[in-house]
Amino acid sequence: MKNEWPLWEVFIRGQHGMSHRHVGSLHAPDAEMAIKNARDVYTRRNEGVSIWVVEANHISASSPSDKGPLYEPSESKVYRHPTFYDIPDEVGAM
């Protein structure tokens, strides 16, 4: 068996109530150590208040070649944006 520590992806919630955000990855033998290492590697300057780690091989990702079929359908739907609608000035802010 190969004795390399598995790769973990690290997600951190910053100070201001934002979602957890992917910040990078690291190696660790298990989840507990992954969190400890993430603390040392990715929050040395108060960057976070919460850490998620997930083993990289548990992540499923879309493939670059699916870019067209996945995202093109939303390009033609301008009515999904608020700017599509004209609101008369008299109505005020909306």
Next chain:
Amino acid sequence: MYAQMVKSEATQEDPEKLAAFQARIDAGEKIEPKDWMPEGYRKTLIRQIGQHAHSEIVGQLPEGNWITRAPTLERKAILLAKVQDEAGHGLYLYCAAETLGVSRDELTEMLLDGRMKYSSIFNYPTLNWADMGAVGWLVDGAAIMNQVPLQRTSFGPYSRAMIRVCKEESFHQRQGYDAIRKMAEGTPAQKKMAQDALNRMWYPSLMMFGPSDKDSVHSEQSMRWKIKMNTNDELRQKFVDQTVPQAEFLGLTIPDPKLKWNEERGHYDFSEPDWNEFHDVIRGNGPCNTDRLAARNKAWEDGRWVRDAMLAHARKKAARKIAAE
């Protein structure tokens, strides 16, 4: 520059695919790990990012040397934080390289058996406390010169690693300048030490940017691919122009009798470092090459049982958990 003389790999692939790839880069798009990329692009990046990562890790040695002998508790805490940052920078970079299909352990082993290089600068010794100031000021200063433009490099993970590194690197240079300023403004003996550190570090720092453009054979392809953003001589000139006034402020003298402001060019003229010395250091004959590699090999070997034991423990715990379910 932490990556010197990175050999770029020739690429033999479908010209149409190559042209489309180049068009993406020219349009300023980022290339992500799962995107199609030429084999040469991938291999050159592994070599460059790997060398960059190794430099961060080996770069901890000359400074780690002085942690226990820092003159005050404050300086010790600062140096400790800086050396810890370097470990972090190495890790960001290894992770970026890993997205290209090489593992961190493989990269480490290539460093340890000499197949991969690290920056020539770390093969020079740090003889006294003044060197800590000079390293932060000059070596980190030169590294920043290279790393700031690399934030715009075409490979997404490398670019993101550089953005993180640059955020932290400015502290490194400023603490170095602060440390050497304290000595330059101190007793005559301290000022002499500061000058001596500058004398020894100046040319090795200039070498960090790699050989002169006329001798730099690997630049063109890497620049087209936006793996390299500026030529070696451009960055070296920028570094000299930035550093000379900083030395003047300290009342220290750059050890180059030919150094002179050139009104016409709007830059300083300066002497090139001794390129024979540079190539000799790269070949393994610098003052500390043997020590540095021996220290990394020892750390790797001494740590093996810890790595193995932690993994065995994690596997046992996981197996127990499955059995209990």
